[in-house]
Each structure stands twice: as structure tokens, then as C-alpha cells.
Amino acid sequence: MKKVGAGIQVPSNSSRLLLKWGLGPFLGDRVVEPSCINFRRWQSGDVIGYTRLVPEFRESFNAPYYVIHRAHFLDALYRLALKLGVRVRVGSKVKDYIPRTPSLILEDGTTHTADLVIAADGVRSAARALVLGDHDRPPKMTGFAAYRATVDVDRMRADPDLSWLVEKPGINLWIGDMRHVMTYTIAAGKSFNMVLSHPEDSDPSTWEQETAVNDMQQQFSGWDPRLRKIIGMIDSTLKWPLLSGQPLERWVDPSGKFLILGDAAHAMVPYMSQGK
Ligand SMILES: Cc1cc2nc3c(=O)[nH]c(=O)nc-3n(C[C@H](O)[C@H](O)[C@H](O)COP(=O)(O)OP(=O)(O)OC[C@H]3O[C@@H](n4cnc5c(N)ncnc54)[C@H](O)[C@@H]3O)c2cc1C
Known part of the structure; x- marks a missing residue:
């Protein structure tokens, strides 16, 4: 699952097409429809902006705003292709x-x-x-990279400082200077997905994935203590260069x-x- 990355957001302009193509039954209950996007201040986590997704996005754009685990998304596309009679050959470079x-x-x-x-x-x-x-x-390299990781929702639910974050599906985005952390639950609410963007100019071939968890913690060291607590629960992460x-x-x-x-x-x- 790690190789395909963690979560992916599927905004209404994408979901409209996917649902028209018949993907809905293959997504099933693995897809999550977040109720809102909370934009949060990096240091305190205070909400500084808010976008309501439910019911606004279905009403305004005739299609939902979804988030889903990439492995589930690829699996749904794969099974739809098979149903349509496409011959799929994997592992063929x-x-x-x-x-x-x-x-x-x-x-x-x-x-x-x-x-x-x-x-x-x-x-x-x-x-x-x-x-x-x-x-x-x-x-081209953009001068930014992202750590991608997931945290077990049950671990967060057991922590009184964090349980509120996973009570109902929402997107929470902490924003600071040149950095941000995008979070939402995926896998039918079982997994908490995180994408942590930060400045990075060095050559990706020199990056050491073994030290990525420590490096990530340092990148966000002065941030909202609750966010740092979640980052502290990350056991492994992948660092991706952001190209444009x-x-x-x-x-x-x-x-x-x-x-x-x-x-x-x-x-x-x-x-x-x-x-x-
Ligand atoms: C951190 C991060 C977060 C993102 N979040 C979102 C998001 O929330 N929503 C969104 O819409 N987009 C998001 N994106 C962008 C999105 O992931 C990409 O735009 C999308 O995956 C592109 O799909 P693709 O099929 O063109 O390429 P890829 O997903 O890169 O797939 C290309 C495939 O081709 C295969 N391949 C390559 N060469 C060969 C070969 N010679 N033979 C056989 N197979 C080969 C690769 O193995 C791979 O499976 C994100 C990107 C990043 C980096």
C-alpha cells in the first residue's frame, strides 16, 4: 500500500466524471465524504478559515467532494475496467x-x-x-517536498487531546510560513492521512528515507502541540519531491x-x- 502513497482527494470536478463512468459501486463505503475544510493556524491550531463541503458541494457542483485511500481508488478503477471488458495486464514494464x-x-x-x-x-x-x-x-523541481504518512485512527481516538479530530469526517489543514499539513481520514474512517509540505531544494537522490521520520518532526517542531502529538505517532513516512x-x-x-x-x-x- 505504501508505494501508491496514502490518501487522495477527489474534488467534485473529478468525482462527477468518475461517477458518470460507473465507479460509484466500486468505491462503496471505502470512500469518505468530509463535511468541511478547516484552515488552522500553524502554532495554535485555531480555525482561521472554513469551507463547508456538505451539502454545498453536491448542491453547487452536482457531485460530492471525496477523499479515499489510493490503493482503494486504484482497486475500484481496476474492477470497473474489468467490468467494462478491458484486458488489464499488471507487472509489465x-x-x-x-x-x-x-x-x-x-x-x-x-x-x-x-x-x-x-x-x-x-x-x-x-x-x-x-x-x-x-x-x-x-x-522542474518546485523547491518543496512532502512527507506522506498515515496514523491509526483508533490510537487517536484513545487520546483525549486528539479524539475530537476523528469524531466526524473533515479536512483539517494547518498553515504556516512556507509549510502546511493537510489531514483527513480515509479507508472508511479507519486511517488518518497526512501530507506535510515543506521547503526542500536538495537533490532527491541524496535523501535518506531512514531518517525521514526524525527530519519531519524537526520541520514542524514549533507547531500546534496537538499536531505534533499526531506527528509523533507516525512510525514511517515517505518523502516525495514536488515537481511541476x-x-x-x-x-x-x-x-x-x-x-x-x-x-x-x-x-x-x-x-x-x-x-x-
Ligand atoms: C504528495 C502528493 C499529494 C497529491 N494529492 C493529490 C490529491 O489529493 N488529489 C489529486 O487529484 N492529485 C493529487 N496528487 C497528484 C496525483 O497523485 C497525480 O497527478 C496522479 O497520480 C497522476 O496520475 P498518472 O496516472 O498520470 O501518473 P502516476 O500516478 O505517477 O502513474 C504512472 C504509472 O505509470 C507506471 N509506469 C511508469 N513508467 C512505466 C513503464 N515504463 N512501464 C510500465 N509502467 C510504467 C508507474 O509505475 C505508475 O504506476 C498528489 C501528488 C502528490 C505528490
């Missing part, structure tokens, strides 16, 4: 693309040809350079048979939850 055919060659040496090849191979896309050739403009894509001349290969999609074409920082 693409070694090369031949845009003009179009076809792709897998690591096991097999070649697969199609009418159209869509490469959604992420922020470090290999397909992007093929589509753009000399015009390729890789995503540059505007590209095209997403479609001149052959018209090969294209890039998703972060490969338009990676962005996660602050507006618009990655999907």
Missing part, C-alpha cells in the same frame, strides 16, 4: 515505444500493436521525450497514434488536488 506503428515493447521482449497508444507513465515519463523530441521540457510540469508544445505525437496523458503531460503540485 514498457521498455520502448514505437510511436508511428504504434506499438510498445515490454521488458519480457513481447511487442504489442494497437490503433492508438496512450502513455500515462507519470511525472518521470519516458514517452514524453518521444512525443516532443527536441521540444521536450521535463518537469512546464507547458508543452504538444501531447500528441505527429503520427496522431501515440500520446501522453496525466502527470506525463501536465504534472502539477498537489495543493489544489487536481492531479487526476
Whole structure:
């Protein structure tokens, strides 16, 4: 589960499409619909801003604002694809693309040809350079990184300082100078998801995941004591560089048979939850 990251927010513009495609029954009760977003002062946790999501977002945008564990989200998409008759092949690394055919060659040496090849191979896309050739403009470091982690909700519920945070589903966002901590419950309310953004200029290849928990605690050392208490419950975390894509001349290969999609074409920082 760790490799896919922890939670993901699915705002109304995304959920409207997903529900139209028939994803609802596959999300089931694993999806959480938070009632509001509380914007909190970094030092004290005092609420300095508030956005009501329920019922406003369904009423205004005809679709809910969801949060969900990424593994559950991918599983729902996978099962919907199977139901629609899509043949899904996992664990198959693409070694090369031949845009003009179009076809792709897998690591096991097999070649697969199609009418159209869509490469959604992420922020470090290999397909992007093929589509753009000399015009390729890789995503840039933004000067920020994020720790991602989850905390067991039962542990928080047992602590009188923290139990109020998990009583009803809400998004709580602590904001300070150049840093913020986004939190919400996922996995049908069983897991407390955290994304901790902070300035970071160094080369990600030099980062040591082993010291990440200590480094994270230091980054937020003077913050709201209740938030620090939750951070203290984090046993392991992953540190991710936040990259931002540059505007590209095209997403479609001149052959018209090969294209890039998703972060490969338009990676962005996660602050507006618009990655999907
Ligand atoms: C900390 C953080 C928080 C975020 N929060 C949100 C949020 O709340 N809401 C939101 O909408 N977005 C959020 N985003 C952004 C969102 O995660 C991305 O925009 C989204 O995952 C992009 O999806 P994708 O399919 O394009 O790429 P990815 O999710 O990166 O998937 C690409 C896939 O391609 C596979 N792949 C790559 N190369 C090959 C190859 N050669 N052969 C086979 N497979 C290959 C990879 O293994 C991977 O599985 C967040 C991002 C970060 C970093």
C-alpha cells in the first residue's frame, strides 16, 4: 500500500466524471465524504478559515467532494475496467515505444500493436521525450517536498487531546510560513492521512528515507502541540519531491497514434488536488 502513497482527494470536478463512468459501486463505503475544510493556524491550531463541503458541494457542483485511500481508488478503477471488458495486464514494464506503428515493447521482449497508444507513465515519463523530441521540457523541481504518512485512527481516538479530530469526517489543514499539513481520514474512517509540505531544494537522490521520520518532526517542531502529538505517532513516512510540469508544445505525437496523458503531460503540485 505504501508505494501508491496514502490518501487522495477527489474534488467534485473529478468525482462527477468518475461517477458518470460507473465507479460509484466500486468505491462503496471505502470512500469518505468530509463535511468541511478547516484552515488552522500553524502554532495554535485555531480555525482561521472554513469551507463547508456538505451539502454545498453536491448542491453547487452536482457531485460530492471525496477523499479515499489510493490503493482503494486504484482497486475500484481496476474492477470497473474489468467490468467494462478491458484486458488489464499488471507487472509489465514498457521498455520502448514505437510511436508511428504504434506499438510498445515490454521488458519480457513481447511487442504489442494497437490503433492508438496512450502513455500515462507519470511525472518521470519516458514517452514524453518521444512525443516532443527536441521540444521536450521535463518537469522542474518546485523547491518543496512532502512527507506522506498515515496514523491509526483508533490510537487517536484513545487520546483525549486528539479524539475530537476523528469524531466526524473533515479536512483539517494547518498553515504556516512556507509549510502546511493537510489531514483527513480515509479507508472508511479507519486511517488518518497526512501530507506535510515543506521547503526542500536538495537533490532527491541524496535523501535518506531512514531518517525521514526524525527530519519531519524537526520541520514542524514549533507547531500546534496537538499536531505534533499526531506527528509523533507516525512510525514511517515517505518523502516525495514536488515537481511541476512546464507547458508543452504538444501531447500528441505527429503520427496522431501515440500520446501522453496525466502527470506525463501536465504534472502539477498537489495543493489544489487536481492531479487526476
Ligand atoms: C504528495 C502528493 C499529494 C497529491 N494529492 C493529490 C490529491 O489529493 N488529489 C489529486 O487529484 N492529485 C493529487 N496528487 C497528484 C496525483 O497523485 C497525480 O497527478 C496522479 O497520480 C497522476 O496520475 P498518472 O496516472 O498520470 O501518473 P502516476 O500516478 O505517477 O502513474 C504512472 C504509472 O505509470 C507506471 N509506469 C511508469 N513508467 C512505466 C513503464 N515504463 N512501464 C510500465 N509502467 C510504467 C508507474 O509505475 C505508475 O504506476 C498528489 C501528488 C502528490 C505528490
